[in-house]
Every structure is written in structure tokens, then in C-alpha cells.
Amino acid sequence: MMLDNPATKYRPFVAVDLPDRQWPSRRIETPPQWCAVDLRDGNQALIDPMDQERKQRLFDLLVKIGFKQIEVGFPSASQTDFDFVRSLIEEDKVPDDVRIQVLTQARPHLIDRTFEALKGAKNAIVHVYNATDPVFRRVVFNVDKPECIQIAVDATTLIREHMTAAPETHWTFQYSPELFSTTEMDFAVEIVDAVEAAFGATAESPMIVNLPATVECATPNNYADQVEWFCRHIRHRDHLIVSVHPHNDRGTGVAAAELAVMGGADRVEGCLFGNGERTGNVDLVTLAMNLYTQGVHPGLDFSNITPIMREVEYCNQLPVHPRHPYVGDLVFTAFSGSHQDAIKKGMAARREAENDFWEVPYLPIDPLDVGRSYEAVIRVNSQSGKGGISYLLEQEHGIELPRRLSIEFSQVVQEVADRLGKEITSQMIYQAFVDEYLDQHEPFALISHRMSSEPDSPTVSLEATIEEYGKRRTIQGQGNGPLAAFIKALAAEGHDVEIIDYHEHSRGQGADAEAIAYVEVRVGGEAVFGVGTDESITSASIKGVMSAINRKLSTEAPAPNVTADTLA
Structure with missing residues (x-):
């Protein structure tokens, strides 16, 4: 029960x-270094961890993305992980420009096993961590600050010895003061300074220091403050690649990562679509696409985002939410009538625009940029309006409704939507x-027509054969165009x-x-629309008039002996 x-x-x-924080006035103008931790941090959070086949598929996907x-x-904690690392190395599955990273606790036998797994690797990052948070020091490990520092320094020294003994591998060292965001800031700096000195990092050969928000515990601005404070107070900032690893316990992992980069971080660790323990790791797809919408290419390729999502769903055996930013099945879809109308007008304005800037209401990016089509941008239910209906007819069926007809037809669709409830x-x-x-063929239908005109004369003569209540008859008229001549022919018959x-x-x-013709006519004092289609625009126009007449008659209750004079 809540207190x-x-x-x-x-x-x-x-x-x-x-008080003199600088990050709020900064902009992210270049992408950070990206490190995907789906195969380790993400994998440990799965209900059913990935087998070798899924691991390999996900690794290949991450490489393909960039x-x-x-x-x-x-590898020191799992035989499955150990075997997977060995298969990557022994079967030469790691591209020369990709560095594989492995995690180990700061324990000698686990470090030894880690280097056994990495034997023969071309490029590798060894990532060691120990918890620095005061609760963990006191409750979990029962160590004081000097003992905590010594654990980290001893592990670093042993790792450096292993690296020196295997010069054929291009090594990178990474240290994480686990639970950085709940560690005293002065102690976080102290332990990283000690680790950096033990490893001997330089500006030419820097080490990675990873500052994880292992459990997100404050608003994102506090994380940015911590990162900026750390970068200001560390002894040799130029010896470090500052990395962040935000979790999402408060639901603000993406914001925390962005603000931390503004605070001075060079690198971000996370997972595709935010998979991870509890509420997840930071979502690298959202981070990358957020940059993209600001005109900064993230250096990762999500040009065909739906197959990426499906592959991740297969490997993780977890679904991606349909409202997930940039990738969910419904994120580019509008059901609301006002939204649909704005999108329809925005798309029309874009076709006429003099520049290429994307300015379409309610769509932060062009769906085409991530391999989506415009087909699902607007979908219709009982909440929709004329804009969405008109958009779908135009995009998928080539029907461009005039405004008043759009309003009228939306009521037809609304009735269907209300009745079906879906x-x-x-x-x-x-x-x-x-x-x-279009299927309004009774009681009036066009059978055929013939036109003629005199040279240099604006007048057109039209003779049409129509069917009225099952009987054929011929009508004639003249006007300044085929449609006007047809109306005159109807008038001559008393319509x-x-x-x-x-x-x-x-x-x-x-x-x-x-050709398709939309005709609004007044029949017996009432305005009504009709639509006609035909290879001939004249035939389409005449069919449109007869469609309107038939729609008018369909709303009336004719007497059993109704005649053609009903329209008179």
C-alpha cells in the first residue's frame, strides 16, 4: 500500500x-561513440537468454547497422558466452574495424578466464567493474573506500599484465565504477584517478571510463550535472574516453543520455529498442534517430527499420511496442480527424515546397527515411475525419475528393465506423x-451518347440514349459544352x-x-453529389450527373407507379 x-x-x-553548469547551453552536433550491449546486458535481462544461433544473428545485425x-x-561467468566469444574469434566473424567488448568482475580468476576467451582477437575492449556506491560498499561487499579502490587497482594491474603479454591484439581498457550515479562524486573521481594511474593511460592511448546510472534515481539534469562535474574534476580528462550507460528506471533514460553527452560524455552504451534489466537500458535507436531529426547523422543505418525490429524481436523473443518511437507499427499512424487533416495538408504543401526541409505536422521524420511507406500514415476509425478519408482515397485509389464532397462522404464512412466499432x-x-x-445505375443509366458541333461555333449538340426505369429513350440538347448540352437535354424532357x-x-x-468527374447538382431544389468514371471525360461527366439523380431518388420513397416525371 502506498504511504x-x-x-x-x-x-x-x-x-x-x-551552479555554473555549462551543459544546458550546448548542442549535440556530432554523434557519440556507440557501444551496443544487447548481447551481454540485454541478454541477461531476457526471460530465455539467447542461444548461439540468436546471438550470431544479433551480432551480424549490429555490424550491419554500423x-x-x-x-x-x-565469458568468465557463462560457458555459453565463452563459447560464443571463441566462435567469433576462431571463425573470423568480427570485421577488422569492429571491437568486441567483454565484461568481467574485478576478480583475478575471472580476469584470467576473460583473457583465455579473447586469445587471438584482433581488437578487444576488456571492461572491468566494481561497485562504488556506499550502500553496496557497506551492505553487499563490506569494504571501506580504500579497500574498494584497491580492488579496482589490483584488477587494473592484472589486466594490464595480460594485455602486455598478448601484443598481437589491439587492446582497449574500460573501467566502470558501478552505480556511479549514486556514488559520492569526490569518491568516483578518486577511484577513477587511481585506476587511470595504475593502467597508465595517455592522451595518445586513452582508456574508457564508463559512468553507469545502474539504477536511474533522479531527473536527467542531475545525471548531466554529475557527468560535467566528473569531467571537470578528474585529473587527466584527456586520458579518458568518458562513456555513459543509463538505465531507464524512471522512464527518462533517453533524456539522461542526451543530457549526459551535453555534459561531456564521448560515448554511450545501450541496447536496440531499450531492452535490459527492469525497465531497460537506454534505447540506442531512439537516441540515434533523435539526432537524425536534428540534422545530425548518427553514423548508424536504420534505413530499413522494420526488418531490424523483427530480427530483434526474434532474437530477444520479446515484442517491440506498437507505439515505440520511430519503429512501432503505429508511430507514423494518425486516427484523429484533426491530425489527419493537418497531415494531408502538410503532405500537399510539401509537394509544392521550394526547399527539401521536412515540415509535415505530427510527423517528426519522413517515414520513407526509415523504410516505411505512407500507406499506414493515416488509418480510419470512429475518431477519424474527412482529412484522413480523403487522404486514403487519394493515395491508394487516385480519387481526389472536392472539399464539399469530402465532407459529405466522411459522414457515410463515419456511420460505417460507428456501426462496426473498429x-x-x-x-x-x-x-x-x-x-x-459509382454504383448508382438505377433508375437512370447512360447507354450511349453522340456529339457534334459546327466549325468555329462554341455550341455543342448532344444526343444521348438513356435508360429510365428499365426503358430506353433518346434525348437531345445543345449547350456551350457536352455537360451543358446534356443538362439542356434533361430540361427539354422536364427534368x-x-x-x-x-x-x-x-x-x-x-x-x-x-477520367473521373465529381458533379454537384441541384435536383428538385436540393443539392446532391454524383461521381462518374469512364475512359471518356464526357461520359464520366454525364455518368456523374446521373449518379447524383439516382442518389436523390434513392432517398425518396417512390410510388408504385412512379414515372420519369418524378424529377420534374
């Missing part, structure tokens, strides 16, 4: 005293459009039909192209 006063049980985080540093396991697919919308407008508005365009390309 009425949680302050009696939980202490507030004590912020770093950094990661140059990949933590591949904890999403309405593009095909369902198109079928509703066909049923409502009160007046054109209010008219739009037309071609639909399709090449031999499959056809």
Missing part, C-alpha cells in the same frame, strides 16, 4: 553543487465510395437539374488511365 508520506521511507536525491563497438558477453480499412472506404456514388460545381481529373496512367 501517505513517502518521505518517511524514501530520501530525495541530493543534487550536485554545480556499430563499431559491441559488447558480446561475460478500424475501417482503405479498401472498405473505397468500397463505401463505390457503393455510394429540373442544375449544375452547382464540377471537378474532374485523370485516374491512373497509360493505357489504364480513366
Whole structure:
């Protein structure tokens, strides 16, 4: 049960005293170094850890994306990890420009086993850690500060000896003061200074110091303060590659990583889509794509993001949420009517824009940049409006509804959506459009027509054969165009039909192209829309008028002996 006063049980985080902090005014203009830890930190968090086949598939995927540093396991703690590291090395599966990273605790026998696993590697990072947080020192390991430092220094010395004994490998050393974010800042600096001195790092051959937020315990600005404070106070900043490893316990891991880079970090460790213990590691995909939206290429390739997601889901045997930033199945989808209308207008404006800058409402990036199409940008349910419906008809069926017709037809789709109570697919919308407008062939239908005109005369003569209530008849009229002539022919038969508005365009390309005409007419004093399609624009226009007449008649209850004079 939640406490009425949680302050009696939980202490507030004590912020770093950094009144002249610089990070808030900085921008990230170049990507950090990336290290993917999916195969180790991510793997240990899985319900069913990866087998060799899944590990290899995920490693190959990380290489393909462009990661140059990949933590591949904890070989001293797991035979599966040991065997996987050996297979990568012995079967020459690591590209020359990729460094594999392995983790070990600061214990001599585990360090020895780690180097046994790495024998023959071309490029390797040995990552050693020990806990520096006061609770861990006191409760878990029962060591004081000097003893904690000695553990780290002894491990570093042994690692350096192993590296010296294997000069055929290009070695990089990495040290993590585990639980950095809850360690006293002056002690974090003290222990890293001691480790750096023991290893003998230089500006030409730096070591990595990783500053993990092992458990996220404060707002992201505090983590940035800690990183900046550390970078200011460490003895030899130029001897270090400062790395961060944020977790997501408070749900702000991405923000913490970004602010930490602004605070001076050079490198970020994390996992694809944020897999990891508890609420996860920081999500490297979101971090990379956030940079991309600011005009900074992250150095990682997510041009075809959906297959990447599916492969990670297979390897982790965990689903990626449909609302996950940049990759989820629904992240580029709008159901809301107002959102759909804004997106539709934004896409139209982009086609007319004089520059290439992406400025489409509600879409932070162009879905095409990550291999998505525009097909799923707008989907329709009972929350949708005319903008989304019009967009789908235009994008997938080549139907460009005039505004007033769009408003009218949206009510048709709304009724279907309310009745079904679920999403309405593009095909369902198109079928509703066909049923409502294009399949209106009774009681009036066009059978054929013939036009003629005199040279240099604006007048067109039209003769049309139509079917009225199952009977064929021929009507004739003249006007300043085919449609006007047809309206005059109807008027000559006593039908009160007046054109209010008219739009037309071609639909399709090449031999499959056809004309589509949208006609708004006034029939018996009431405005009504009709739509017609045909290879001939004249036929399409006439069919559009007859569609409108038939729709008007379908709303009335005709008498059994109804005649053609119904329209009069």
C-alpha cells in the first residue's frame, strides 16, 4: 500500500553543487561513440537468454547497422558466452574495424578466464567493474573506500599484465565504477584517478571510463550535472574516453543520455529498442534517430527499420511496442480527424515546397527515411475525419475528393465506423465510395451518347440514349459544352437539374488511365453529389450527373407507379 508520506521511507536525491553548469547551453552536433550491449546486458535481462544461433544473428545485425563497438558477453561467468566469444574469434566473424567488448568482475580468476576467451582477437575492449556506491560498499561487499579502490587497482594491474603479454591484439581498457550515479562524486573521481594511474593511460592511448546510472534515481539534469562535474574534476580528462550507460528506471533514460553527452560524455552504451534489466537500458535507436531529426547523422543505418525490429524481436523473443518511437507499427499512424487533416495538408504543401526541409505536422521524420511507406500514415476509425478519408482515397485509389464532397462522404464512412466499432480499412472506404456514388445505375443509366458541333461555333449538340426505369429513350440538347448540352437535354424532357460545381481529373496512367468527374447538382431544389468514371471525360461527366439523380431518388420513397416525371 502506498504511504501517505513517502518521505518517511524514501530520501530525495541530493543534487550536485554545480551552479555554473555549462551543459544546458550546448548542442549535440556530432554523434557519440556507440557501444551496443544487447548481447551481454540485454541478454541477461531476457526471460530465455539467447542461444548461439540468436546471438550470431544479433551480432551480424549490429555490424550491419554500423556499430563499431559491441559488447558480446561475460565469458568468465557463462560457458555459453565463452563459447560464443571463441566462435567469433576462431571463425573470423568480427570485421577488422569492429571491437568486441567483454565484461568481467574485478576478480583475478575471472580476469584470467576473460583473457583465455579473447586469445587471438584482433581488437578487444576488456571492461572491468566494481561497485562504488556506499550502500553496496557497506551492505553487499563490506569494504571501506580504500579497500574498494584497491580492488579496482589490483584488477587494473592484472589486466594490464595480460594485455602486455598478448601484443598481437589491439587492446582497449574500460573501467566502470558501478552505480556511479549514486556514488559520492569526490569518491568516483578518486577511484577513477587511481585506476587511470595504475593502467597508465595517455592522451595518445586513452582508456574508457564508463559512468553507469545502474539504477536511474533522479531527473536527467542531475545525471548531466554529475557527468560535467566528473569531467571537470578528474585529473587527466584527456586520458579518458568518458562513456555513459543509463538505465531507464524512471522512464527518462533517453533524456539522461542526451543530457549526459551535453555534459561531456564521448560515448554511450545501450541496447536496440531499450531492452535490459527492469525497465531497460537506454534505447540506442531512439537516441540515434533523435539526432537524425536534428540534422545530425548518427553514423548508424536504420534505413530499413522494420526488418531490424523483427530480427530483434526474434532474437530477444520479446515484442517491440506498437507505439515505440520511430519503429512501432503505429508511430507514423494518425486516427484523429484533426491530425489527419493537418497531415494531408502538410503532405500537399510539401509537394509544392521550394526547399527539401521536412515540415509535415505530427510527423517528426519522413517515414520513407526509415523504410516505411505512407500507406499506414493515416488509418480510419470512429475518431477519424474527412482529412484522413480523403487522404486514403487519394493515395491508394487516385480519387481526389472536392472539399464539399469530402465532407459529405466522411459522414457515410463515419456511420460505417460507428456501426462496426473498429478500424475501417482503405479498401472498405473505397468500397463505401463505390457503393455510394459509382454504383448508382438505377433508375437512370447512360447507354450511349453522340456529339457534334459546327466549325468555329462554341455550341455543342448532344444526343444521348438513356435508360429510365428499365426503358430506353433518346434525348437531345445543345449547350456551350457536352455537360451543358446534356443538362439542356434533361430540361427539354422536364427534368429540373442544375449544375452547382464540377471537378474532374485523370485516374491512373497509360493505357489504364480513366477520367473521373465529381458533379454537384441541384435536383428538385436540393443539392446532391454524383461521381462518374469512364475512359471518356464526357461520359464520366454525364455518368456523374446521373449518379447524383439516382442518389436523390434513392432517398425518396417512390410510388408504385412512379414515372420519369418524378424529377420534374
